[in-house]
Amino acid sequence: MPNHSKRALSPCIAQQTRNPSPTKKIRTGAQGQFKFNRRASDNVSAYIDLHPPLKDLETAQAARLTSPTKGNAVVYWMRMEDMRIHDNRALSKASELAKKENIPLVALFVISPHDYIAHDRGPRRIDFMLRNLRCIQTDLANLHIPLHVTTHTPRHTLPEYILSLMKDVGATQIFANIEYEVDELRRDIKLCELAKNEKFSAIFVHDKLIIQPDTLFTKANKPYTVYSPWQRNWLAMLNSDLAKYIGEAPGPSANDKSIHSNSKLSSLFDCKIPEKIDGFECQDGEVMAKIWPAGEDAAREMLRLFLFTKAQSSHIGVSDPLANAPEEQKGSKASRVLQYKDNRDKVDSNTTSRLSPYLASGVISARECVRGTLKVLGADKVQGTRDTAVGHWVQEVAWRDFYTHVMASFPRVSMGRTFLEKFDAVIWETNEEHFEAWKQGRTGVPIVDAAMRQLNTMGWMHNRPRMVAAMFLVKDLMIDWRLGERYFMEQLIDGDLASNNGGWQWSSSTGTDPQPYFRIMNPFNQSEKADPDGDYIRSFVPELRSVKSKDIHRPSTALAMKLNYPAPIIDHHKARDRAMRRFKNPGEN
Numbered sequence: 001m002p003n004h005s006k007r008a009l010s011p012c013i014a015q016q017t018r019n020p021s022p023t024k025k026i027r028t029g030a031q032g033q034f035k036f037n038r039r040a041s042d043n044v045s046a047y048i049d050l051h052p053p054l055k056d057l058e059t060a061q062a063a064r065l066t067s068p069t070k071g072n073a074v075v076y077w078m079r080m081e082d083m084r085i086h087d088n089r090a091l092s093k094a095s096e097l098a099k100k101e102n103i104p105l106v107a108l109f110v111i112s113p114h115d116y117i118a119h120d121r122g123p124r125r126i127d128f129m130l131r132n133l134r135c136i137q138t139d140l141a142n143l144h145i146p147l148h149v150t151t152h153t154p155r156h157t158l159p160e161y162i163l164s165l166m167k168d169v170g171a172t173q174i175f176a177n178i179e180y181e182v183d184e185l186r187r188d189i190k191l192c193e194l195a196k197n198e199k200f201s202a203i204f205v206h207d208k209l210i211i212q213p214d215t216l217f218t219k220a221n222k223p224y225t226v227y228s229p230w231q232r233n234w235l236a237m238l239n240s241d242l243a244k245y246i247g248e249a250p251g252p253s254a255n256d257k258s259i260h261s262n263s264k265l266s267s268l269f270d271c272k273i274p275e276k277i278d279g280f281e282c283q284d285g286e287v288m289a290k291i292w293p294a295g296e297d298a299a300r301e302m303l304r305l306f307l308f309t310k311a312q313s314s315h316i317g318v319s320d321p322l323a324n325a326p327e328e329q330k331g332s333k334a335s336r337v338l339q340y341k342d343n344r345d346k347v348d349s350n351t352t353s354r355l356s357p358y359l360a361s362g363v364i365s366a367r368e369c370v371r372g373t374l375k376v377l378g379a380d381k382v383q384g385t386r387d388t389a390v391g392h393w394v395q396e397v398a399w400r401d402f403y404t405h406v407m408a409s410f411p412r413v414s415m416g417r418t419f420l421e422k423f424d425a426v427i428w429e430t431n432e433e434h435f436e437a438w439k440q441g442r443t444g445v446p447i448v449d450a451a452m453r454q455l456n457t458m459g460w461m462h463n464r465p466r467m468v469a470a471m472f473l474v475k476d477l478m479i480d481w482r483l484g485e486r487y488f489m490e491q492l493i494d495g496d497l498a499s500n501n502g503g504w505q506w507s508s509s510t511g512t513d514p515q516p517y518f519r520i521m522n523p524f525n526q527s528e529k530a531d532p533d534g535d536y537i538r539s540f541v542p543e544l545r546s547v548k549s550k551d552i553h554r555p556s557t558a559l560a561m562k563l564n565y566p567a568p569i570i571d572h573h574k575a576r577d578r579a580m581r582r583f584k585n586p587g588e589n
């Protein structure tokens, strides 16, 4: 199988581009247009959609050895999207087998810097991964299960490396949860093949989503490309068998204490998790640890607070989300999830769950989140329609499934290709000053600047400003969405390839279910709706803190000058006309 993925970096290129700094120079092409080193060619794009690697993994799984000889241990291979012990299907299955065969369970985590470069992972996401690994290592050690953490490059030899580690510990079976990105699937297919040659078995399990990809189809037996009908089907399937889709996977059993005197395995307990990874040093690690505490207990507490307590405006910016939590008010209609339908788009308070970093790293399962909604309602069916507050939230969790389904069925979208191919020809501006101003939050449009500064200080943004800031880059500044996609990934602590790509393609009207290109958000109107009193802007744009009136949404040039705040770098109405023209006739100026 040709390995044409845009994400396949050769090791030497990967090393050269090690430091994915936010100020990385923009590559410009011969015609002065921004150029992408990662946009798949037409042939590759067509090939990958015809041969989605998830199907190949399913084929490899069907052909795997079902009963290899008993080994001396069973391995669970944890990856950076399933970083938890509770309700973890691959871990649960690995533990079940170890118990049945009466052999120890060993957990493995391989740090793969080339993968992080290939996926534009930022230092915050990597730091969060290391912090969570520390919690997991301690919790597993309490069950006498070692977590062996090791680093490997180059990434294309990872399957051979995993196989050698299996041999080192005397394991013949390895379990992992599926990662749906192209290169990750190809890596796992290769491991299946190598394992089979050795008469070993590699078992890959669906865990990330509520409903796995490749299960929901239109009446014409095609993958869905529109969210609403897909979601109706998703909800019906979920409610048809709650135990199957959101049932909790049993936790791992403890190993026998004798593992500590096992000559091959005891040293695995000594492994140290690195403080940092070269090229991914987190400059604001302390701030991140405060806003996004690591570990499953923290994630669960975030969920509990969202389900059972009120929003707090003191939690807009850099603050500990678990501190000074308001009292739980059982039966009260004031909890954040019960107010979600009305308040979710308000950015001046913590109206949403802020669980995305935990879901993206798998510190909590999506199943647990949906089970939580059943508890709030005391219901035995999942609410998932927009007419109820809880249903509305479940619909958001479903978007996460949807975008991963899209990526699994149309893998080219993750290779720098637009879903709607006709928009691939849209002509983009190449104004580096504009791009820098957007990144730094100095566009002179307060809601956009607050959003970008929230991203730069918190590694996270509320969904509404994400859409406003993304649409401003693409439609007002006419800068290619792929540059924004990359910048978000580098900054976000919740960076998830499918959701980020889906969000960017939605905002730029190039994706599935697109916001039509002629619907362009007016950032000033959005600001008045989402942040009526201007508190969100005030917390992230200190220059405007003294502005008490509605002027905060659109300060006059004189006021902006007086406050040392930039004038808007673009006229929204003129920019809107330009975007309409360019999208209506892709390829024309």
Ligand SMILES: Cc1cc2nc3c(=O)[nH]c(=O)nc-3n(C[C@H](O)[C@H](O)[C@H](O)COP(=O)(O)OP(=O)(O)OC[C@H]3O[C@@H](n4cnc5c(N)ncnc54)[C@H](O)[C@@H]3O)c2cc1C
Pocket (backbone or CB within 6 Å): 344, 352, 353, 354, 355, 356, 357, 359, 360, 396, 397, 398, 399, 400, 401, 403, 461, 462, 463, 464, 466, 467, 470, 488, 492, 494, 495, 496, 497, 499, 500, 501, 502, 503, 504, 507
């Ligand atoms: C341009 C753009 C880029 C984005 N990039 C990412 C990303 O890299 N990672 C990411 O997790 N989300 C991304 N999103 C989706 C969304 O903005 C965040 O998931 C949400 O803001 C997280 O806040 P929350 O946890 O409080 O969400 P809540 O409103 O509490 O929603 C609960 C969960 O549902 C999921 N979810 C909610 N909205 C969406 C959505 N539109 N698409 C996919 N999943 C959703 C998330 O897992 C979220 O934690 C992006 C959206 C846009 C417009």
